[in-house]
Amino acid sequence: MISWTRKSLLTIEELKPDEISLILDTADSIKSISDKTDPIFSSLKGKRIINLFMEPSTRTRVAFEVAAKSLGADIISITGEASSLTKGETLKDTAMNVQALGADAIIIRHSSPGSPLFLSKMVEVPIINAGDGAHEHPSQALLDIYTLREKLGDLKNKKITILGDILFSRVARSNLWGLTKLGAKVTLAGPTTLVPADFKLLGATVTHDTQTALKDADAVMLLRIQHERQSASHFPSLSEYANVFGLGPLSLEWMKEKAIILHPGPLNRGVEIDSALADSSRSVILEQVSNGIAVRMAIMHLCISKCLDKPL
Amino acid sequence: MTLSNHESIDIIGARLVDPNSGIDGISNLYVREGRLYHQKPSSEPGQRIISGDELIVLPGFLDLRTHCRVPGDSKAETITSLTEAAAKGGFTSILTMPDTNPHCDNPATIRYIQDRVNQDSKIRVYISGALTIQSKGESMSPLGSLKDVGVVAVTDCPFTPKNNQIFLNALKYADMFGLVIIDFPQDSYLSRNTHAHESFLSLKMGLSGSPRLAEELAVQRSILISKHLDIPIHLSSISSKGSVKLIKEAKGAGIKISADVSAHHLLLDHKIIEDYQTNAKIAPPLREETDRMELIFAVQQGTIDSCNSSHQPYAEHHKNVEFDLAPAGAIGLETAALTFIESIQGKDPFKLLAEKMSYNPHKILRLNPPSLKDNCAANFTVIKQDNPWIYKKENSFSQSFNTPLDKYKFKHKIILTYSEKGIAYIDKP
Missing domain, CATH: 3.20.20.140 (Metal-dependent hydrolases)
Incomplete structure (x- = not known):
C-alpha cells in the first residue's frame, strides 16, 4: 500500500493515481465513521491552521474551517480585505508573519497562479492549495472525484463531461488531471473562446457542440461563468450563453437517463444551469459540498498530522 | 570628473576578428593613448601585457x-x-x-x-x-x-x-x-x-x-x-x-x-x-x-x-x-x-x-563601427576562450540580479573591455 510522503498539497498534476486513491479512501473512512457515530477526531489536536483567503470564497473556506475543527485543530481565517495585504504588504511577508505567529499549516486561496508553490518556497510549514488563479483547485477536484466515485463506482472508462468556462477554470484543470489519472474519459465542452483545443494535449476530448458533449456522458460537471476572470469578452451575453451552452430541460433529452449533474458552485442559476435542474434528483451539487468536508479532513490529516499511524 | 584610463597595453599573439576591416588572424595589438597599433610604436613595453592564442579581440x-x-x-x-x-x-x-x-x-x-x-x-x-x-x-x-x-x-x-x-x-x-x-x-x-x-x-x-x-x-x-x-x-x-x-x-x-x-x-x-x-x-x-x-x-x-x-x-x-x-x-x-x-x-x-x-x-544607429585597423581609435573587447566561470550574484556588477542565468556556467570569459575612455573593465582573476 502506498504511503503518504507529501508535506503540502499544491496540485493534482503532481499526484500519482495511488496518492489520489489514498486521499479518497481516507475520506471514505472518515465519512463512514461519521455516518455511524458522532465521532471525536483528534489527529490535529493542538495544531494551529491559518486559512489565508485572498479571494472571496464561501464553500471552500467554511469547508476547510469545519474540516480542521473536526480534526481537533484551531483554525483562523484571514481574508484579503481584512489583511495587511491591503496596506501593501507582500504575500511573502504575510506568510512569513503567519508562520512566525506559530502556524502549523497554511491553506491558501489566491488569484495568482503558482502562489502556493511560491509560498512553499518561502515558509517551512505545509501549504494546501485552496485555488490559485486559473491554475489548480486540488481539494475541489478531489471532492468532485470522490462524489463521482461514490455515485459511479470505479471511474475507469467512465465518461465525464465538463461544460462551461474551461479557459479560466482551475476546477477544470484539476479535475482533468485527476480524472484522467484514474482512467476516466474527459470531454471538455463550451464555446471555442473558452475551450482551447490545446487541452487535447492533456488527454481530453474537446467539443463545442453541447449535444455531442452530453449524449454519452455518465456525469456532467458544469462550471460557473467567471465574470471576474474574463479580461475580454469571450461570448456575446449571458443570455446567449444560456441559450447555447446552458443546461436546460432540452439537454435532459440528450443525456443518459442515469447521468448525474455536478457543479462546484457558486451557481449562476439560469445561466449555466436551469434553476429547476439544479434542484432536481439528477443534481448531486449539495452532496459535493458535504463530501468536501470529509475530503478536506483527509487532505489535512495526511499533510499536517505527520503521524499517519495516529488514529484520526 | 572624468573616468578616463588610457593605460598602455600590449596584446600579444591574439586572434583579431573585425568585420569592419575584414581582419581575421593572429596578430599583436598595441594600445597607446587610446589608439590601436599593429606595430609596437616604441621600444617601451605597455603598462599591461596580455598574451595567448586563446585570446580573441573583437571591436x-x-x-x-x-x-x-x-x-x-x-x-x-x-x-x-x-x-x-x-x-x-x-x-x-x-x-x-x-x-x-x-x-x-x-x-x-x-x-x-x-x-x-x-x-x-x-x-x-x-x-x-x-x-x-x-x-x-x-x-x-x-x-x-x-x-x-x-x-x-x-x-x-x-x-x-x-x-x-x-x-x-x-x-x-x-x-x-x-x-x-x-x-x-x-x-x-x-x-x-x-x-x-x-x-x-x-x-x-x-x-x-x-x-x-x-x-x-x-x-x-x-x-x-x-x-x-x-x-x-x-x-x-x-x-x-x-x-x-x-x-x-x-x-x-x-x-x-x-x-x-x-x-x-x-x-x-x-x-x-x-x-x-x-x-x-x-x-x-x-x-x-x-x-x-x-x-x-x-x-x-x-x-x-x-x-x-x-x-x-x-x-x-x-x-x-x-x-x-x-x-x-x-x-x-x-x-x-x-x-x-x-x-x-x-x-x-x-x-x-x-x-x-x-x-x-x-x-x-548610423554610427561608424569601431575597427581593429592599425592606427584606429581603441574600442575593443578581449575574450579568453575556454576559461569557464559561473555567473552568480557575488560576481555580478549590476545592482539587480533578476536573471534566468543564475549559476550558469559559461565556457568563455570577457577579460578586457576598452572604450573611448580607456579601460572600462578588466578581469581580476
Whole structure:
C-alpha cells in the first residue's frame, strides 16, 4: 500500500493515481465513521491552521474551517480585505508573519497562479492549495472525484463531461488531471473562446457542440461563468450563453437517463444551469459540498498530522 | 570628473576578428593613448601585457536595448552599476530605452541622464527618446527638441503606439530629423495582461498567454509602414518564428527593415518558467524550442541583424512576488555576448558575434563601427576562450540580479573591455 510522503498539497498534476486513491479512501473512512457515530477526531489536536483567503470564497473556506475543527485543530481565517495585504504588504511577508505567529499549516486561496508553490518556497510549514488563479483547485477536484466515485463506482472508462468556462477554470484543470489519472474519459465542452483545443494535449476530448458533449456522458460537471476572470469578452451575453451552452430541460433529452449533474458552485442559476435542474434528483451539487468536508479532513490529516499511524 | 584610463597595453599573439576591416588572424595589438597599433610604436613595453592564442579581440559591442532606470529607480540600477555591468559584458556603448521616470520625452530628462553619464560612465551611452509622450501612443514627443539635445533614436519600447495614425505621423516626423526609429512590435490588445508565451504550457499553468500573433501583427504593420513611407524601421527583440518569416520576405522585397533578438531568446525557451520562475518572465516572452531554433538560424542567415541584451533590471522585492504580479524583464548586459556564443551552433561563433553585436548595431544607429585597423581609435573587447566561470550574484556588477542565468556556467570569459575612455573593465582573476 502506498504511503503518504507529501508535506503540502499544491496540485493534482503532481499526484500519482495511488496518492489520489489514498486521499479518497481516507475520506471514505472518515465519512463512514461519521455516518455511524458522532465521532471525536483528534489527529490535529493542538495544531494551529491559518486559512489565508485572498479571494472571496464561501464553500471552500467554511469547508476547510469545519474540516480542521473536526480534526481537533484551531483554525483562523484571514481574508484579503481584512489583511495587511491591503496596506501593501507582500504575500511573502504575510506568510512569513503567519508562520512566525506559530502556524502549523497554511491553506491558501489566491488569484495568482503558482502562489502556493511560491509560498512553499518561502515558509517551512505545509501549504494546501485552496485555488490559485486559473491554475489548480486540488481539494475541489478531489471532492468532485470522490462524489463521482461514490455515485459511479470505479471511474475507469467512465465518461465525464465538463461544460462551461474551461479557459479560466482551475476546477477544470484539476479535475482533468485527476480524472484522467484514474482512467476516466474527459470531454471538455463550451464555446471555442473558452475551450482551447490545446487541452487535447492533456488527454481530453474537446467539443463545442453541447449535444455531442452530453449524449454519452455518465456525469456532467458544469462550471460557473467567471465574470471576474474574463479580461475580454469571450461570448456575446449571458443570455446567449444560456441559450447555447446552458443546461436546460432540452439537454435532459440528450443525456443518459442515469447521468448525474455536478457543479462546484457558486451557481449562476439560469445561466449555466436551469434553476429547476439544479434542484432536481439528477443534481448531486449539495452532496459535493458535504463530501468536501470529509475530503478536506483527509487532505489535512495526511499533510499536517505527520503521524499517519495516529488514529484520526 | 572624468573616468578616463588610457593605460598602455600590449596584446600579444591574439586572434583579431573585425568585420569592419575584414581582419581575421593572429596578430599583436598595441594600445597607446587610446589608439590601436599593429606595430609596437616604441621600444617601451605597455603598462599591461596580455598574451595567448586563446585570446580573441573583437571591436567593442553596442547594445540596442538597455533599460537604464536612471532617473527613477536607483534601487534597480545606477549609471555606475549599469555601465560597469555593460563593460563587463564587452559593451563599449549602449543605447538606453526611454522608460525612465520621468520619461525620456523631454530634453530635461535627457540632459539629466547625460550629466550622470559624464560623471559616472566609462563607456559611451547613447540615449533614445520616447516616440510619444509617456510612450502612451497618444501624442508625439517633441522629437526635434530631443534630437537637439543629442537623442539618436526614438522608440516607445517596451510598448508601441496602438493608434496607427499617430504611429505613422510620428515616424514621418522623426525621419525628418534623421532619428533612427525602433519599434518594439507587440499588439497592445493581444499582449495586454499576459504573462507567458501562449501555449499548452501557459494553459496548463493557468497563465494568460501572449500569442505569436501579437508580435507578428505588429511586425507586419511596421513592414507595411516602412514600405509605405520608404523609411527604415528597426524591429527590436523578435521572438516568434513567424516574425522571422515576415522579416525575411520584407528584406527580400527591398523594404528597409532591420531586426534584432535578445540573447535570452537564443539560449532559452519557455519551459524555464515551469516552476513560475519570475526571473524568466521577460518581454516578449520566451517562446518554444522551434522559435529558438528559427531565431538562431535567422541570426546565422542574416535575417536578424543584431543581438541585444534586453537588460531590464528590477530590485529583488519587485521580482520575488507572485508570477502574474512580477514585472517582465531580466538583466542581460553582463551575459549577452557570452550567451550569444553559447547559443550559436558551430565552431567559430566569434565572427558572427562581432557582426551582430558590434558592426551591425552601429550601422543600425548610423554610427561608424569601431575597427581593429592599425592606427584606429581603441574600442575593443578581449575574450579568453575556454576559461569557464559561473555567473552568480557575488560576481555580478549590476545592482539587480533578476536573471534566468543564475549559476550558469559559461565556457568563455570577457577579460578586457576598452572604450573611448580607456579601460572600462578588466578581469581580476
